[in-house]
Amino acid sequence: MKELLEKKENFKVIMPIFSWEDLRQNPKYYERIFRRNEQAIEGFLHPAREIFERVQKQGDQAIIELELKYNNRLDSKIYNQTNLRVSQADIATAYGRVGKKGLATIREYISGVNMIAEALMDKERREVKVERSPGFIVRYEMAARESVGIYCPAGQVPLPIVSGMLAASARAAGVPRIAVFYPPTEKDAEIIVAGREAGATEFYRIGGAQAMAAMTYGTETVKSVDMIVGPGSSITQAGKIIAREKGVFTDSIGGASEQLVLVEEGAPIESIIMAARDILTECEHGETSAGVVITNSENIAEKIQTIILEMAEIEQRGGVIKAALRKSSAIIVAKLVEEMVAIAKEYKGEHVGLYIKDPQKYALNIDSPSVSLNPINRPGLMSTARANYGGTFHCTLPTGPKGNRQPGSTTPRMFLREVEIMEMLPQGALIGLDVCEDLARVELLPSHRNAMLATRLLNDRSLLATDASPLGKIIKKVLAKR
Numbered sequence: 278m279k280e281l282l283e284k285k286e287n288f289k290v291i292m293p294i295f296s297w298e299d300l301r302q303n304p305k306y307y308e309r310i311f312r313r314n315e316q317a318i319e320g321f322l323h324p325a326r327e328i329f330e331r332v333q334k335q336g337d338q339a340i341i342e343l344e345l346k347y348n349n350r351l352d353s354k355i356y357n358q359t360n361l362r363v364s365q366a367d368i369a370t371a372y373g374r375v376g377k378k379g380l381a382t383i384r385e386y387i388s389g390v391n392m393i394a395e396a397l398m399d400k401e402r403r404e405v406k407v408e409r410s411p412g413f414i415v416r417y418e419m420a421a422r423e424s425v426g427i428y429c430p431a432g433q434v435p436l437p438i439v440s441g442m443l444a445a446s447a448r449a450a451g452v453p454r455i456a457v458f459y460p461p462t463e464k465d466a467e468i469i470v471a472g473r474e475a476g477a478t479e480f481y482r483i484g485g486a487q488a489m490a491a492m493t494y495g496t497e498t499v500k501s502v503d504m505i506v507g508p509g510s511s512i513t514q515a516g517k518i519i520a521r522e523k524g525v526f527t528d529s530i531g532g533a534s535e536q537l538v539l540v541e542e543g544a545p546i547e548s549i550i551m552a553a554r555d556i557l558t559e560c561e562h563g564e565t566s567a568g569v570v571i572t573n574s575e576n577i578a579e580k581i582q583t584i585i586l587e588m589a590e591i592e593q594r595g596g597v598i599k600a601a602l603r604k605s606s607a608i609i610v611a612k613l614v615e616e617m618v619a620i621a622k623e624y625k626g627e628h629v630g631l632y633i634k635d636p637q638k639y640a641l642n643i644d645s646p647s648v649s650l651n652p653i654n655r656p657g658l659m660s661t662a663r664a665n666y667g668g669t670f671h672c673t674l675p676t677g678p679k680g681n682r683q684p685g686s687t688t689p690r691m692f693l694r695e696v697e698i699m700e701m702l703p704q705g706a707l708i709g710l711d712v713c714e715d716l717a718r719v720e721l722l723p724s725h726r727n728a729m730l731a732t733r734l735l736n737d738r739s740l741l742a743t744d745a746s747p748l749g750k751i752i753k754k755v756l757a758k759r
Contacts, residue, residue, distance in 0.1 A: 291599055292556075292568075292585050294578045294608045297620060306607075311624060313567050313605035318532060321515035325486040328512075329519050332490035337361060337497045343487045344461055351461055356482070361498045363465075363480035368473060374466035380474075383467065387441050387474050389667060394449035398689050412705015419693040421451035422526070424500075426492035427477070428507030428517075429459040429468055432484065433563065433597075436508075441471030442670060443506055443687055448476030450692035456502060458492065460484025485509075489516030493523050501525075506687050511565075528687045533565035536661060537626030537645070539617050540581065541633035542574035544653040548632040549577060551651070551658045553584040555630045558662045560601035561594050567605040569624060571617045578608045618643060628661045646686055706736045 300307055331339040337358045345351050360367075372380065405417040425447050429440045440457050447455045456479040457472040459465060469480055481499060483491055495501035505520050506528040514530050521527045536559030538552040556568035568585075572578050589598050611617045614633060621629060621643040629645040636650040647669075649659045670686040710729050717726035727748050734741040734752055741749060 290603075291589070292582050292602045292606055292608060294575075294582055294610065297609050297611045297616065300607075300609060310567075310569065310605055310607050313533070313535070318511050318514050318518070318530065321486075321512040322518065325489075325512055325515035325519055328486040328516065329490040329493070332487055332496065333494045337499075340483055340487045340491060340496065344482075344484065347485065348461060356461055358498060361481055361483060363469060363482065368469055368480070371466040371469040371473075375470045379467065380470065383437070383441065383471050383474055386438065386666065387445055387471065390442055390445040390475065390670075391449065393669060394445055394689050398449050401690055401693060410705060410709045412702035412708060414700045414702065416698040416700075418696050418698060420696050421453070422503045422692050422694060423452070424454035424456070424502040425452050425504040425506060425692060426488075426502040427455065427457045427472070428488055428505065428509050428513060429457055429472070430507075430509050430513075431459045431462045431465065431468060432510065435459075435462060435464045435468050437467035437471035438665065439507060440468045440477065441475040444472045444475035444477040446670060446687055446689050447506075447692045450689040452692050454478055454502070456481065456492075456499075458483050458488040458507075460488075484513070486512050486516030486519075489513065489520045493520045493525050504528075504692065506691070528691055531627075533567065534559045534562040535566065535627035536560070536568045536630070537621055537624055537628065538568075538570050538630040539621055539633055540570060540572045540574075540577050541614055541617070541653060542572070542577065543634070544577060544632050546580075547658065548651060548653050549581055550584060551660055552630060552632050553581050553588060555628070555649075555661045556585055556602075556606070557588055557592060557598055558660065559628060560598045560606065561592070562597075562601075564597055564600035565604060566601040568602065569606060569626065570608040571611060571620050571624075572608070573611050573613060573617055575610055578610050582608055621645070628664075630659075630661060703736075706732060 295306065300310070328339075328343060331343070335342075340361065341357060344356060345353055375383065401419050407415045409415050427440065427443045427447070429443075430436050440459070444455050444457065455472075455477045457468070457477045458481045459468050461482040461484065465482070472480060481488070481491070483499070489505060491499040492502045492505050502525070504526040505517055508514075508531050509517075511532065514532065517527050517530055536555050538555050540549060540552050544552075552570065556570065560566045560568045570578070570581055572581070585602070589595050589602065592598050609620060611620055617633075618639045625644045627645070628647050628649070629643055630649045630651060631639065632651045632653055633639070634653055636648075636652055640648045640650060647661075647664070649661060649664050651657065651659055670688050710732060714726050714729045717723070717729065730746065730748055731752065734744055734749055741753060
């Protein structure tokens, strides 16, 4: 296998096979797989900042010029300020283009998302109330954010499930204003209808970093938002980073799509085929996507490589898939299942498919925000694609080797603010004041300590009558004038 590794210069071989031992000893290949796209977004920060400056200064005009510059399919006579925002007539047209069958499909999908979103919100709505000390009541309640901007990619292919999934999540949380942004495209009917059915209130034909800038600053046509969510290209995600710097709350910063599958020795051929499909599914998103297989069987490694290569040849987006399989994809052969899991934890994949004997045992230990369980003794074949379309919150997950340091999927909780509400009942006003006074003294905050003294004096008038402190004198003076 070491000899095979040396032949894979510049990753000319599609979906190469490496032993874990050899891979660790070759920094060039290890970095390419395990540090995939780490610098990609950083490289787009400078141009994204320039775009933000233009949009801040020139508003709609900057957006129009930028869209025409980056999209040579746009007609300057058609794309202008009057159609940045999707009109009610445009929405009606989109419904007509989708048709009855398309609408039924979208509604069935949204129904599944709503079911999960409402179940998650039931958990968030549970009241948390604690009596910190006698009479000291602390409650925690959730409040929805006022507005959210959803970015829906449409540069290569339209992704209506992004529009529908995230709008449904925000609606379940109670967000009143939900605006969907997508690059100008003629293939927008499903994006509009899915978003509308899920609860979106506004739609804008604006893409890339200029969309992030418009959501951050606002323009003549666009009102700024409190929160930005959604996947997108590297420059779009760079724009999200800048929006975060400007004080806009965001979900995870996501790079190129990733799929990791673990296939244990003894897996039936059905599991092997479906694991191969998982890799092809995620690599279809773009040439910078990545698919990695980890197995403890050289025989499975060779089988899955053959299946992936044969299937890539018949895929409609085969060119995109093969480019992704060359760039940062590979098959890694380990020795034991425990070593497979350790490698997976080191990789930190966006989507993970566990085709092993006991997937539940390891589901929480591999640092992935999305895990599909496929026990090989009873394969139900839960593919990543099925999980996506089944109504779960897959479309905005953290990616890259530092993905575990970011928020997970964009569930309704992401759109909520936790508010701490405190109340003091009269019978508890004086309880625990001495501890608070001591803490104020330790922290060298005399005004905090005076707040405790004021509480004592206002709740115990006999103490106030004899108190000779400067604070006590002021309080008696104010009370005498009321």
